[in-house]
Amino acid sequence: MKIFGYQLPAMSSLILWGILWELVGQFELTFFLPPLSAIFSTLMEIGTTKVFLKALAETGYAFFVGTFFAIVIGIPVGILMGKSRLIDELLLPWVNMFLSAPLTALVPVLMVLFGFGMKSIIITTALFAIWIIVLNSRAGVMQINRSLIEMANSFGASPKDAFFKIYFWAALPEILGGVRIGFIRAVKGVIIGQLLISIVGFGALFELYSANFLMKHFWAVLIVLFSISFTIAEFLAHLERKVAYYAARR
Amino acid sequence: MIRYRSYLLTFLSAFIVLGSWEIAGRIPVSYSFPTFVETITAFWVLLLDGTMFVAYGETLKPLVVGVLISAFLGIGIGLTIGLSKKFDWLLSPVFVVMQTAPLAALIPLLVMIYGIGLTSKVFVVCIMAMPVIVLNTSGAVRNTPASIIEMGQAFLGTKRDIILKIILPAASPIIFAGLRLGVSAGFIGAILAELKITPTGVGDIISYSRSIADYPSMYAAIMSIILLAVIFLNVLERIENFLFKGTRQGYASE
Amino acid sequence: MSNNTNDIDNAVTVSNVYKNYGDVEALRDLSLDFPRGQLTSLLGPSGCGKTTLLKIIAGLLPADSGEITVNSQPVTGPGPDRAFVFQDFALLPWATVMRNVAFGLELRGVNQSEREAIAEKYIGDVGLKGFENSYPHELSGGMRQRVGLARALSVDAQVLLMDEPFSAVDEQTRRKFQEDLLNLVKNENKTFIFVTHSIEEAVYVSDQVAILLPRPSRVSEIIRPEGFRHKDATSIRRDSEYLDIVDRIWASLRTYVE
Structure with a gap:
């Protein structure tokens, strides 16, 4: 939007919403919305406490281990599916099913199988992220130009060379797209896992704060989570745009 | 042979997966891992004694109400954002943040505000389902091919005509896809609400059978809701393909 | 055969039109008349503003200054007196x-x-x-x-505005279209304004070809290929005047092609 001929930056309206929030808080219209400034000063206080840092570290750990497994398993499986029709036909129905399935329902199963702890949260995170990574890697391989593969064959590339030097790179834009969506899903997964298994990380903090009606603390944690997930999403979108140049002219 | 190949492979693949489930259950890999046959039996028991129907009546209530509210509000807001630059600037960022943020974290807060009743659960479904509906709708409106809008202007269409007869029909495939994704997110919300807020409906079967270590029933309930969601979304996708068959093509560029 | 150019009846007139896109000058002081019942082509290399001019006549784009009239009425927006044929069909x-x-x-x-x-x-x-x-x-x-x-x-509508209407169809279909267009001009008493980047097409179908040169656009020349208009559709492409005009236009445009 333009004001007096000056183009306003894309996300600038969030500042307006922040001011509105501050006003609602200052006039104490509702108990649930403390002023934004108070939330930030609370954030400064708890931001350095051990509890908070421990929750952050645990969440980060679960997130990175979960996405690591999702990527390390998901990309090769996707590439294999794109290359081999048999594997594709065997796996695709399941991948599609889990992609649209409400995976939240599986958390109780993970809890009874793997216990109330980090392991279940990591698996939840990986489960949220992996299917889209598989599907995008598969799509990336399937759209590879036939002549590129024939070129590799005619120059006598070994299967290993073909896999790492052709398939992976040619499918890279789609793979990265899948990883980006996978990361966004993993953020949701790691939070949902912690909420349901509420004795680790931020899940435990949420329980503590909401049980004691510590609104400022609650919002402070929420804002940290929202900003981190938003930053991750934007960063990955930026990376994806950087490789998009060669996606367009393959 | 070739004709039946894909059916055969689907069947084979189901057989392998369910077979390994059965074997893993028989070893057993874990005390709390029932076999496939036990799970299916528990499923039929729950279905035949009516427990399942009562439970789904309860579970689907917040889902249906929430999705309806989200569809109504979401498409309305999406259209406003898509048609007006001011509202685009004002509201788009809010929904973009909502889309990427783990909104599930708001649940404890919603419980504090609205208690543990239906309202909270409907709210959970709404905050999960709404962003994708809004963003799809506004994106679809904004991406209406410029040339057919120009055509409407050249042939003297009023603003109202152009919105109702050109922009809306052009956007409807993407809006519908947004609704499908909204329903998908709504399922997550409904289940989350039942597991986190108060165990009712299917969530109740899951929690109760877990507490008495009746694992087959627990697995059966979980399997049933996943299957229900997958089948329902699949049907929606088929309706979508049927309704909008061919209408995504037909431009000169193809 | 030829019209008397002095008291010719113009269906559309464009006088002293300017159009800028930001800092880019698209049209500068462009004036052009379109005789009633005839087909006028706007021909030029890409980026010469021919589509811009057509959309200004259609009322889809506003001109920065200058005047366009259709049947002596100034154009302020799209109107019932004009109909548009789109490049991508729309x-x-x-x-x-x-x-x-x-x-x-x-x-x-x-x-x-x-x-x-x-x-x-x-x-x-x-x-x-x-x-x-x-x-x-x-x-x-x-x-x-x-x-x-x-x-x-x-x-x-009395005026038909055609924006590269045949550019997205294959060559054979295109030739058929061009022949059909000649009959259309003869039988329907309408004024046609036809944007194209094909020299052969412009010369083949037009009563008047306006050659536009780019950046900023201006009319460099108006050619009226009249000698072969009475011939039947199939023999025009072998007519020597037709071939001469095509060559002449190419000679003047070739310096503008990268």
Whole structure:
């Protein structure tokens, strides 16, 4: 939007919403919305406490281990599916099913199988992220130009060379797209896992704060989570745009 | 042979997966891992004694109400954002943040505000389902091919005509896809609400059978809701393909 | 045979039109007259502003300054006296051929039975009888543009604005279209304004070719290929005057091609 001929930056309206929030808080219209400034000063206080840092570290750990497994398993499986029709036909129905399935329902199963702890949260995170990574890697391989593969064959590339030097790179834009969506899903997964298994990380903090009606603390944690997930999403979108140049002219 | 190949492979693949489930259950890999046959039996028991129907009546209530509210509000807001630059600037960022943020974290807060009743659960479904509906709708409106809008202007269409007869029909495939994704997110919300807020409906079967270590029933309930969601979304996708068959093509560029 | 150029009746006049896109000067002091009942081509290399000029005449874009008149009335926006044929056809993909052809009339508030009767006639005229209930995606590119043409004809505007209408169809279809267009100009008493980047096409179909040169656009030359207009459609392409004019235009345009 333009004001007096000056183009306003894309996300600038969030500042307006922040001011509105501050006003609602200052006039104490509702108990649930403390002023934004108070939330930030609370954030400064708890931001350095051990509890908070421990929750952050645990969440980060679960997130990175979960996405690591999702990527390390998901990309090769996707590439294999794109290359081999048999594997594709065997796996695709399941991948599609889990992609649209409400995976939240599986958390109780993970809890009874793997216990109330980090392991279940990591698996939840990986489960949220992996299917889209598989599907995008598969799509990336399937759209590879036939002549590129024939070129590799005619120059006598070994299967290993073909896999790492052709398939992976040619499918890279789609793979990265899948990883980006996978990361966004993993953020949701790691939070949902912690909420349901509420004795680790931020899940435990949420329980503590909401049980004691510590609104400022609650919002402070929420804002940290929202900003981190938003930053991750934007960063990955930026990376994806950087490789998009060669996606367009393959 | 070739004709039946894909059916055969689907069947084979189901057989392998369910077979390994059965074997893993028989070893057993874990005390709390029932076999496939036990799970299916528990499923039929729950279905035949009516427990399942009562439970789904309860579970689907917040889902249906929430999705309806989200569809109504979401498409309305999406259209406003898509048609007006001011509202685009004002509201788009809010929904973009909502889309990427783990909104599930708001649940404890919603419980504090609205208690543990239906309202909270409907709210959970709404905050999960709404962003994708809004963003799809506004994106679809904004991406209406410029040339057919120009055509409407050249042939003297009023603003109202152009919105109702050109922009809306052009956007409807993407809006519908947004609704499908909204329903998908709504399922997550409904289940989350039942597991986190108060165990009712299917969530109740899951929690109760877990507490008495009746694992087959627990697995059966979980399997049933996943299957229900997958089948329902699949049907929606088929309706979508049927309704909008061919209408995504037909431009000169193809 | 030739018109007397002094008291010629102009259906459309463009005088002293300027148009800028930001800092880019698209049209500078452009003036051009379009004689009634004739076909005028706007010909030039890409980026010469020919489509911009056409859209300004259509009322889809405002000019920064200058005046456009249609039947001596100044243009302020789209009007019932002009109909547009789009380069990419601009068909509604969810509507049948019948509804697409009748869509211009629908927007003008003509009732259904009346507008379908009119559309029916023009669907027949452009040779799409039997396809009334087909959808655009079921038609070939050439057939889609026939739908676009029928839509423009059915609103019965005196001026037909055509923006590279044949550029998205294959070569054979294109030749057929050009022959059909000659008959259309002869039989319908309409004024045609035709944007193209094909020299052969412009010379073949036009009563008057306006050559536009780019950045900023101005009319560099107006050519009236008249000697072979009376010949039948098939022998024009072998006429020596036709070939001479094509060569002459290419000679003046070639320096502008990268």
